[in-house]
Amino acid sequence: MASDREDFSLCGPSHLTNLDWANEDHQRCVAACLVQGIYIVERDRQLKREGPQALASPWWEFFSFKLIRNLVDDADFSIFGGIYEFKPPQNEEDNTTVVVSGAAPRYVIAFRGTLTKPDSISRDIELDIHIIRNGLHRTSRFEIAMQAVRSMAASSASSGSSLWITGHSMGAAMSLLAGKTLAKTGVYIKSFLFNPPFVSPPIERIANERVRSGIRIAGSIVTAGLALSRTLKQTQQPQQQQLQVRNLSEDPLKALASWLPDIHVNPGDHLCSEYIGFFEHRGTMEQFGYGAGIVERMAMQHSLGGLLMDAMGVSNAVEVEEPVHVIPSAKLIVNRTESVDYKDAHGIHQWWRDDQNLVSNIYLYK
Numbered sequence: 094m095a096s097d098r099e100d101f102s103l104c105g106p107s108h109l110t111n112l113d114w115a116n117e118d119h120q121r122c123v124a125a126c127l128v129q130g131i132y133i134v135e136r137d138r139q140l141k142r143e144g145p146q147a148l149a150s151p152w153w154e155f156f157s158f159k160l161i162r163n164l165v166d167d168a169d170f171s172i173f174g175g176i177y178e179f180k181p182p183q184n185e186e187d188n189t190t191v192v193v194s195g196a197a198p199r200y201v202i203a204f205r206g207t208l209t210k211p212d213s214i215s216r217d218i219e220l221d222i223h224i225i226r227n228g229l230h231r232t233s234r235f236e237i238a239m240q241a242v243r244s245m246a247a248s249s250a251s252s253g254s255s256l257w258i259t260g261h262s263m264g265a266a267m268s269l270l271a272g273k274t275l276a277k278t279g280v281y282i283k284s285f286l287f288n289p290p291f292v293s294p295p296i297e298r299i300a301n302e303r304v305r306s307g308i309r310i311a312g313s314i315v316t317a318g319l320a321l322s323r324t325l326k327q328t329q330q331p332q333q334q335q336l337q338v339r340n341l342s343e344d345p346l347k348a349l350a351s352w353l354p355d356i357h358v359n360p361g362d363h364l365c366s367e368y369i370g371f372f373e374h375r376g377t378m379e380q381f382g383y384g385a386g387i388v389e390r391m392a393m394q395h396s397l398g399g400l401l402m403d404a405m406g407v408s409n410a411v412e413v414e415e416p417v418h419v420i421p422s423a424k425l426i427v428n429r430t431e432s433v434d435y436k437d438a439h440g441i442h443q444w445w446r447d448d449q450n451l452v453s454n455i456y457l458y459k
Contacts, residue, residue: 101151106445124259124285125444131205135172139212169216174204199254206262242271261441265289276352284354291367291418346421350458359428361438421458
């Protein structure tokens with residue numbers, strides 16, 4: 094049986110009768126609806142809903158998009174993403190919304206998150222575990238996604254058209270990793286990331302601000318210390334060691350600093366709420382002085398869990414890249430509306446509603 098939340102006429106952004114592409118709130122609503130479209134495409138497939146019974150198409154047709162390609166996982170053949178193309182109406186009679194101003198993106202690539210349904214849950218949980226272990230980039234699903242993003246980015250650049258990427262939960266992690274991969278080459282894609290997972294203990298849920306700050310400072314010092322220890326241990330020759338120590342002051346995150354994705358989080362969602370403290374803590378460490386700033390930047394690039402396992406000899410192959418959630422610059426949008434429960438705080442539906450208390454801040458990496 095279909096959920097009411099899958100029906101656009103019941104749950105879609107009915108307030109968005111006039112679409113202004115220059116309006117950031119409207120952009121967010123559209124991006125979230127296109128992600129919802131991918132969720133429902135997969136549910137249509139699972140439930141064999143076809144023709145008039147299929148529920149997915151209104152989630153993109155309302156905004157004059159066409160789904161031109163499904164992205165299919167090679168392990169379970171589930172649809173985890175899609176490529177949309179903007180197809181504006183040829184005459185006023187075809188209009189479902191009125192474009193007031195601003196240029197729409199020519200293409201949008203959207204990725205869904207975990208679906209807790211029998212036909213997809215096994216593979217989706219496997220991908221979630223890869224995120225926790227900082228191994229998403231090694232999965233075939235991400236390779237398929239990255240190939241699509243690279244291809245569309247190249248096509249958009251050659252034609253002068255615009256491209257967005259967006260995703261929710263696991264799909265936001267995939268979008269973030271794809272965006273970071275291209276940003277390191279100087280290609281910056283406009284990105285809307287909804288509830289992206291932050292692999293860390295939920296420190297943000299601790300009520301006492303001093304306790305939260307103390308835990309984060311201690312964590313940064315321990316992580317940076319373990320990272321330095323591992324680096325020096327891996328160095329074989331004294332001359333190489335001196336070179337490596339000098340390299341510790343270099344900042345690999347500078348290549349990403351010009352990319353400014355929109356990261357949408359809810360304090361009631363423990364999977365993503367740590368982004369709030371992540372950016373605030375970085376500012377606090379930088380205020381302590383140059384040395385503390387170096388410690389924090391080193392800590393940002395490593396997983397404390399992985400380093401502890403390596404120090405105890407549990408793992409001989411710790412991931413060398415920074416965790417997926419590490420992003421130097423971002424526009425952070427926090428939904429301060431009180432959530433009914435975790436499901437409400439993590440849901441994609443909150444991001445197209447017009448009754449939410451959203452607070453945004455821009456964090457620039459220097």
